[in-house]
Amino acid sequence: MNKNEILQYLHFGRYKKVIIDRRIIPEYHSHVREVVIVDENIIAIEFNSYGYDEGGLTFYIEFRDIDELIVNMQVYLSCDIDSWENINRTGYYPEPIQDCDVSTTDRLVADFIQDSIELPKNSVGIKIHECYWRNMLENR
Secondary structure (H helix, E strand, C coil): CCHHHHHHHHHHCCCCCEEEEEECCHHHCCEEEEEEEEECCEEEEEEEECCCCCCCEEEEEECCCHHHHHHHHHHHHCCCHHHCCCHHHHCCCCCCCCCCCCCHHHHHHHHHHCCCCCCCCCCCEEECCCHHHHHHHHCC
């Protein structure tokens, strides 16, 4: 990918967003983590149960501008922008990890409450829109 392709999808694409990474994180192996550019300066990091497109934990992370977003995503994903996959186009979805403990939902919740989920650094701010997850933080 490149910056121009991202901007084209944000402004003229069908969904006005670009999924740049979709994978299973070993410590949360019953969830799929998606990294989605939703605006020129906002990334969404989503942890959805395997096989579902929504309803999971979503962090909206704001940066000053598209250039800062790209630099920080390159660090977070450990690869340059030219190695990013445009999942809007490819439709890639990871294979499930077999024979794993199903308690990863509990681990995701525990790590969320303890603020130990790895997220991109150097953001302007982080928001969580879902009431379920926000309430969990308020009641800890």
